[in-house]
Amino acid sequence: MRLVPEVDGEPDEANRSRVLDSRIRLEIQYRDLESSGVLFRLRPEVEPVRDRLVARAGGEDALEKGLRQLGMAMADVDDLALRLAAVDAYVEQRLRPRISVGLDQVESTYRQLVVAEYERQGATPPPLEEVRDGIYRLLVERELNDEIARWTGQAEARLEVTVFAP
Numbered sequence: 001m002r003l004v005p006e007v008d009g010e011p012d013e014a015n016r017s018r019v020l021d022s023r024i025r026l027e028i029q030y031r032d033l034e035s036s037g038v039l040f041r042l043r044p045e046v047e048p049v050r051d052r053l054v055a056r057a058g059g060e061d062a063l064e065k066g067l068r069q070l071g072m073a074m075a076d077v078d079d080l081a082l083r084l085a086a087v088d089a090y091v092e093q094r095l096r097p098r099i100s101v102g103l104d105q106v107e108s109t110y111r112q113l114v115v116a117e118y119e120r121q122g123a124t125p126p127p128l129e130e131v132r133d134g135i136y137r138l139l140v141e142r143e144l145n146d147e148i149a150r151w152t153g154q155a156e157a158r159l160e161v162t163v164f165a166p
Helices: 012-036 046-056 060-069 074-098 103-120 128-158
Strands: none
Touching: 012 074, 012 128, 046 060, 046 074, 060 074, 074 128, 103 128
16 A cells, blocks of 8 residues: 555665655645645645545555554545645645746756757757747746745744654
C-alpha cells in the first residue's frame, strides 16, 4: 500500500524521510489555513483527491487492509484528502493568480536553457515559437514553487513547530 509515489532507486529510509517531511509541510500549510480563517473561504474538492489516494493504494479493499495493519482507518485517509485538497485549493485560488511571467523572462530562459545547450552540442536550437509554451509553463511552476516555499516558511514562523532530532 503506497499513498505516496516511490522514487526509483530510493532507499526505504530516504523514502520514509521524504514522506515524513512532506506530511509535516502539509500539516503546517493546513494549520496556517485553518488558523488564518482562509480555510473556510476556500472551495476544496476533497472527493477527487480521496479517489486518487485510494487508486494509488490499490483500491478501497487494499487500502483498508493496509490501514488496519498500521492501526489506522479510512477516516485517516479522509483527513489527509481534506488537507491535500485544501492546500491545493489555496495554491490554485490564491497563490497561482499572483504569478506573472513576462515575455522577456521567457526569452531570457530560452537563451539560457535552450540556445546555450544546443550550441554546446553544435546543433541548431528550435525556434522560440516552438518551445515558448513549455518555457512559460516551466517559469510559472518555478515561481509557484517559490511562492509556496515562502508561504510555508512564513507559516512555520507563525505556528509553534517542534522538531525532535533523532
